[in-house]
Amino acid sequence: MAGAKLDDIDRKIxxxxxxxxxxxxxxxxxxxxxxxxxxxxxxxxxxxxxxIRGYHARIDARELGFEVQVFAMVRLIAQSERDLAAFExxxxxxxxxxxxxxxNGEIDFILKCVAPDLSTFQRFLTSSLTAAPNVASxxxxxxxxxxxxxxxxxxxxxxxxxxxxx
Amino acid sequence: MAGAKLDDIDRKIxxxxxxxxxxxxxxxxxxxxxxxxxxxxxxxxxxxxxxIRGYHARIDARELGFEVQVFAMVRLIAQSERDLAAFExxxxxxxxxxxxxxxNGEIDFILKCVAPDLSTFQRFLTSSLTAAPNVASxxxxxxxxxxxxxxxxxxxxxxxxxxxxx
DNA sequence: GCGGCCGCGCAAGATCATTGCGCGGGCCGA
DNA sequence: TCGGCCCGCGCAATGATCTTGCGCGGCCGC
Numbered sequence: 001m002a003g004a005k006l007d008d009i010d011r012k013i014x015x016x017x018x019x020x021x022x023x024x025x026x027x028x029x030x031x032x033x034x035x036x037x038x039x040x041x042x043x044x045x046x047x048x049x050x051x052i053r054g055y056h057a058r059i060d061a062r063e064l065g066f067e068v069q070v071f072a073m074v075r076l077i078a079q080s081e082r083d084l085a086a087f088e089x090x091x092x093x094x095x096x097x098x099x100x101x102x103x104n105g106e107i108d109f110i111l112k113c114v115a116p117d118l119s120t121f122q123r124f125l126t127s128s129l130t131a132a133p134n135v136a137s138x139x140x141x142x143x144x145x146x147x148x149x150x151x152x153x154x155x156x157x158x159x160x161x162x163x164x165x166x
Numbered sequence: 167m168a169g170a171k172l173d174d175i176d177r178k179i180x181x182x183x184x185x186x187x188x189x190x191x192x193x194x195x196x197x198x199x200x201x202x203x204x205x206x207x208x209x210x211x212x213x214x215x216x217x218i219r220g221y222h223a224r225i226d227a228r229e230l231g232f233e234v235q236v237f238a239m240v241r242l243i244a245q246s247e248r249d250l251a252a253f254e255x256x257x258x259x260x261x262x263x264x265x266x267x268x269x270n271g272e273i274d275f276i277l278k279c280v281a282p283d284l285s286t287f288q289r290f291l292t293s294s295l296t297a298a299p300n301v302a303s304x305x306x307x308x309x310x311x312x313x314x315x316x317x318x319x320x321x322x323x324x325x326x327x328x329x330x331x332x
Numbered sequence: 333g334c335g336g337c338c339g340c341g342c343a344a345g346a347t348c349a350t351t352g353c354g355c356g357g358g359c360c361g362a
Numbered sequence: 363t364c365g366g367c368c369c370g371c372g373c374a375a376t377g378a379t380c381t382t383g384c385g386c387g388g389c390c391g392c
Contacts, residue, residue, distance in 0.1 A: 006230075014230075017223035021187045024380095026348060035372050040349070053224040056317050057183035063217050064172075064180075064321050071269065071276055088313040095324040100314035103237065103307035110237055110307070112316075120328060141269035141276070147254040148266035150278075151222050155230050158261040162286060190349095192379060201341050206381075 006051070009034060013042055014051060015154030021055040061114050068121050069143035072111040072129065075136040079108060083134055090132055096124050172217070175200060179208055180217060181320030187221040227280050234287050235309035238277040238295065241302045245274060249300055256298055262290050 006014075012032045016023060023031075029039035046052045061069065076083060084102065087109065091100045099112040111129075115121035130138050153161075172180075178198045182189060189197075195205035212218045227235065242249060250268060253275065257266045265278040277295075281287035296304050319327075 014223070014225050018225050019222070021221035021223040024348060025350095034370095036348080037350075037373085038371055041370085049229070050226055051229050053226050055187035055221060055223050056185070057180070057187045057221050058219040059180050059184050059317075059321055060216055060219050061321065063215070066321065066324075069267075071267070091314055095319050095327040097314060098316050099312075101235075101237070101312050102310040104310055105307045107307055109313070114324070116328065141271045141273055144268040144270055146265075146267050147275070148257055148263060150264050151225075153261050155225055155227065155232070158232075158280070161261040162282065190379065191381095200339095202379080203342085203381075204340055207339085 010042060010046060010051075011156040013039070013046065015156040017043070017052065017055075018151045018154045065116050066114040068115040068118055070113045070115070070121055071141050071143065072113055072125070073107045073139040073141075074109040074111060074129070075106065075138075076108045076134050077136045078134055084108070087132070087134060094124070094128060096121065176208060176212060176217075177322040179205070179212065181322040183209070183218065183221075184317045184320045231282050232280040234281040234284055236279045236281070236287055237307050237309065238279055238291070239273045239305040239307075240275040240277060240295070241272065241304075242274045242300050243302045244300055250274070253298070253300060260290070260294060262287065 009032050013028065016028055016031055025040050025043070026036045028043070029036040032039060043052070074087075076087060088100065088102070091097050091109075091111065096113045096115055097111050098114055101110050102108065103110055113121065113124070115124065125138065125140065129135065175198050179194065182194055182197055191206050191209070192202045194209070195202040198205060209218070240253075242253060254266065254268070257263050257275075257277065262279045262281055263277050264280055267276050268274065269276055279287065279290070281290065291304065291306065295301065
């Protein structure tokens, strides 16, 4: 299923909507070179096939008072699928955890967290995260600044560049 | 500036648009309890003040053929502001790097990367990332699965929950 | 009490979304 | 080669939405 039945217009639609998710359909149609009705139909198909997972406004966490961003590298004691799922379930209910990815290797999970200030985060760290069952160790790093954020370059362009260079 | 002059309606607007960035303005207005024109004016203000940084379609990388996702922890040899900026500039031109965050502590940067397959990533790792000037070491971890992704809970709700619990 | 200011809601014209429909090109079998 | 089928485009029309100007009412300071 992966990338099989997409033509150039589809890829361009994805790239444009990745760059500006609130673009009107007529503007989108103009940019990809077809008229509005088939363009809208293509977007609907891309949504239904799962290429487009949703549309979201990017909110500036710092403007909202979340001055602190932290990456937390978590190691568990036991890593059976049951243990992993239990930790994932726990992560869902922690509002300060914005993202969680399960990794291979030494680190089992990496968590992207936010907090209004350092003391709030440290309270979460000591009383929630490290105190959670099955957590062996947590290493944290404060984010100084974001150097690059998605959507950096549309995936369409990534494909091209990878083909060219490597 | 942080979070000062936002009322409840503003926060609700942010939460709704974070959840669905393509919601029509009339639907948004209905949900936050005001009529469409002032709602649109508020959205414009939130955009101009930087609370809303943009709208983006979330594209499924795996569906597009990017089967591999990797976190790379990078340590540099020298960490002067000039050295840091030089590495950040280099990161911008690598299409496989989707995100880059500068951290404090041992690790200087964490990179979120994608690749069509493992060999493509390893080629990038050896011939680009570790070969870049000033890079001391790179530790990589494959992403097994995403357990939680933004926008998890709208920031509005995070604020409430932090105030309640901790 | 009173004037000024701010933000809301109403109304109208422009723009956009969405559907049905006809047309043309590509493909396959006769 | 030639029909017939199928798919996707573009046109057209209707309804919804966007966008602006404007008047009203509440709130604050004088």
